[in-house]
Amino acid sequence: MSARYAWLSTAALLVAVSAAACAPARRASLGGECELNSDCDTPLVCRLAYCRKECATSADCAAGLSCVLDPDGLGACQRPAETSCTLATDCPEGLLCRFNECTNACETDRDCPGGTRCERAAEGLACIDRSERACTYDAECQPELSGERCLGGRCRRECFADRDCRNQFWCNAGVCYPPPRPGVRDAGADAASDAGVSDGGVFDASSDAALLDASAFDGGLDASALDGGLDASAFDGGVDGGTDAGAPVSTCLGGPLTNVTAFDVGPTHSCAVIGGAVPGVACWGTALVGSMLFGASTSEQCARRVAPLEGTTVVAIAAADSATCIVRGTRVECWGSDTYGQQGNGSTAAATAIPTPVSLVMANNIAGADGTFFTWGGGGGMRAWGRSNNGSIGDGSTVFADVQSPIMPSAWTTPSVVSGSLAETCAIVGGTLSCIGGRPGPTGPTITTATDVALGNDFGCALTPTDLRCWGANSFGTLGDGTTTTRASAAAVLGLPSRPVEIDAGESHVCARLADGEVWCWGFSSGFDPAIFPPAAVAVPQRVFSNAVEVHCGNGATCTRTTASGMQCIGLESSGFGYGGPVSTVPVDVLLR
Numbered sequence: 001m002s003a004r005y006a007w008l009s010t011a012a013l014l015v016a017v018s019a020a021a022c023a024p025a026r027r028a029s030l031g032g033e034c035e036l037n038s039d040c041d042t043p044l045v046c047r048l049a050y051c052r053k054e055c056a057t058s059a060d061c062a063a064g065l066s067c068v069l070d071p072d073g074l075g076a077c078q079r080p081a082e083t084s085c086t087l088a089t090d091c092p093e094g095l096l097c098r099f100n101e102c103t104n105a106c107e108t109d110r111d112c113p114g115g116t117r118c119e120r121a122a123e124g125l126a127c128i129d130r131s132e133r134a135c136t137y138d139a140e141c142q143p144e145l146s147g148e149r150c151l152g153g154r155c156r157r158e159c160f161a162d163r164d165c166r167n168q169f170w171c172n173a174g175v176c177y178p179p180p181r182p183g184v185r186d187a188g189a190d191a192a193s194d195a196g197v198s199d200g201g202v203f204d205a206s207s208d209a210a211l212l213d214a215s216a217f218d219g220g221l222d223a224s225a226l227d228g229g230l231d232a233s234a235f236d237g238g239v240d241g242g243t244d245a246g247a248p249v250s251t252c253l254g255g256p257l258t259n260v261t262a263f264d265v266g267p268t269h270s271c272a273v274i275g276g277a278v279p280g281v282a283c284w285g286t287a288l289v290g291s292m293l294f295g296a297s298t299s300e301q302c303a304r305r306v307a308p309l310e311g312t313t314v315v316a317i318a319a320a321d322s323a324t325c326i327v328r329g330t331r332v333e334c335w336g337s338d339t340y341g342q343q344g345n346g347s348t349a350a351a352t353a354i355p356t357p358v359s360l361v362m363a364n365n366i367a368g369a370d371g372t373f374f375t376w377g378g379g380g381g382m383r384a385w386g387r388s389n390n391g392s393i394g395d396g397s398t399v400f401a402d403v404q405s406p407i408m409p410s411a412w413t414t415p416s417v418v419s420g421s422l423a424e425t426c427a428i429v430g431g432t433l434s435c436i437g438g439r440p441g442p443t444g445p446t447i448t449t450a451t452d453v454a455l456g457n458d459f460g461c462a463l464t465p466t467d468l469r470c471w472g473a474n475s476f477g478t479l480g481d482g483t484t485t486t487r488a489s490a491a492a493v494l495g496l497p498s499r500p501v502e503i504d505a506g507e508s509h510v511c512a513r514l515a516d517g518e519v520w521c522w523g524f525s526s527g528f529d530p531a532i533f534p535p536a537a538v539a540v541p542q543r544v545f546s547n548a549v550e551v552h553c554g555n556g557a558t559c560t561r562t563t564a565s566g567m568q569c570i571g572l573e574s575s576g577f578g579y580g581g582p583v584s585t586v587p588v589d590v591l592l593r
Contacts (some may be wrong), residue, residue, distance in 0.1 A: 031079050045076060047094045052076035057114025058129045059165075061521060064178065066129040067113035069104050070094055074316045075113050098126030129179075151175045151543055171531070173587040176547025205559035219298035254592025256281060256566050261559060263568075265554035266319030266368060267507075272303065272590070273314045273326075281309045281317065281326065282592070292429070301593040303567075308354055320368030320386070322565030326355065330362040330378040340371035340387035341404035348402055356384070361406050369420030369455070375406075382412050389492060392424045392437025411436055419505075421455040426452055426462075433462050445471055445490035454553075456523075459495070461510055463503050468493045468512060476508045476524035484537050488512060495540045496520055506553035512541065519545035519560055521553075544570060547585050559590070566590070 027041045028051045030439070034040050039235035040051035047070040053060070054076055055067035061077035068082075069075055071094050080100035085091055091102035098121040105126055106118035112127035119128050131139055131148065141148045141155035148155045157176040159165050161163060165176035260419030269285030282303040288406035309326075316327040322338035323343070334343045334357035342349050346357040357441070364378030366373060371387035383406040384393040392399050394409025415427035424437030433450040445462070452463040459472030459479065470479040477484055480493035493512070500512035500520075520541040543553070545568060548560035557571030567590040 003359055026545065028589050033105070038063055038535060045078035047074060048080060048094050050092065052079065055068050058116055066103065066116055068095060069113055083461065087376045089431040096126055098123055099128050103127050112277070119145050124203045179585065218316065230491060252591035252593060254302065256589040257303045257592055258566055260561050260565050260567050262316055263550070263552060263559065264319045264368065265552040267321055267555045269319055270554065270557070271317050271319050273317050276406055277309060279313045281314055288308050289340055303590050304593040314368045315364055318373060319370035320373060321371040325366055325368065325373050327366050330364060332358040332361045332366065332375055334358055334373070341402045342371055342386045344373070344385040345404050346405045348404060358406060367418050367420065370422045371449055372420055374418045374420060375417060381408055382415055384409055384419070389423050389437055390479055392420065394425070394436055396521055417453055419453045419455045421457060423458060424455065426453045426460060443517065445469065446492065454503045454510065456505035456510065457507045461503055461505060462490065462499060464502055466499070468496065468503065471511070475537065477537040478508055478510055478523040480510060480539065482524045482539050484539060493541065502551060504551055504553045505559065507555045509553060511544070511553050511558055513548050513549050517547045517549065517563060518543055519548045519551050521558060
């Protein structure tokens, strides 16, 4: 080789070595081993020998991970592998194995990162994050330190939007829940995961991974709404590779029901009055003998607008056993089953497939109970028709009877509230509660300052200016007094944070709406969130909904009208909660077909 070429080869080698020396080293990703911050991808930091996300509190960490401190007192999020341990050697140097996870030793709460508390484990004191831990009282969640309350039997944070919750937790009905996220649905298939925040209003086509936007349906990648994506957590109607948990996959494609002005929940179906530019009625559930005008026995898992009432302004609505009635102006119209005379047309003929006026009845209020309807107001006095149990609708009978034409119960002419059940009916006239009917059971206490009343199966509750009182059968804790002891006299409901403004009862459970929009429920819990209501007697009120302006209970479902004029329900689809699946374990929006 000539001297000239030897010199060029040597120079090239020096340049190559120099370039290699100057090239940046490959940095470690999240969870990779490290010695310095510069060993980690930006913006990760090297703490406790691994590349981690920096944190000040556990709210900065992904769901299920706590903030831990290194020996210098600097915070970083746990690695997923550190959420489970058996021995100290399972944890990096600087952390202890306590409560079966890698965490910090402590002497007081001041030694722990935000969101965690110093508590005693079997091996000694250590920092622990109580989020999602089981609880009965707020004090068990130490709200002054964690910002959490005992909500639905778990330590949870209150919220208005997803951004109020810790990373990856989601806001539903005013409470932060951990992923996976139930209650939302995808309409298609994409290859990306949804990592954004919940949307609340209009369509967008964005691909948002973090920002709160004003959308409910979008074509992008967020973790909240109807999107065209494939995710690992939400309810979807398309193709995904994830795990849907909590509530079922929804088959509803029309978006949330909006502009709701009134609604009712019956034993097997529900209906809502729709306002806005195109008024009308929407129904869902099991349409036995045409109770929803969709055919003889069609079932609808999603809310479906009732074609014969499209464009009709409806004042009030009631859903009873296989039949529905509305108030249009002051005229009452009914359709569906007529087995017990629910149509009020003087017979028990075949079911009616179109809304049919009830003769000589004018009203602006209507209520349904089992196979019975009641109307009042509107200058027509009170009227009742349908199934009567030993005179439970004021017809004077002493047996089961079908009252086929509206009657005026002599006990009440101008009530302010009426509630009925299979066995009895109660009304409030001038603040005085009076009840009539039925098989052996409660006949109602003496209350002269009642403002609302709700009856279930052999029990009742009445609201007064000072408290809420219940009486009667209590096998499922329906009296809300912390026991399952039947009471002939009314006893105060325990555990509510404030006096309710509205109450309603299903067959075996009760719900009370508070002035701040929270809805608390108790009684038989089948169909509710197992974390709140295992299928059993729940004898003390538990918070279920937030942001409600109206609540109604059915036999297996409970629904609210929200401050945004939408609807949320929880319970069994067979009882009509309008989401598009067999059961909802958390409150979910009612969706259109």
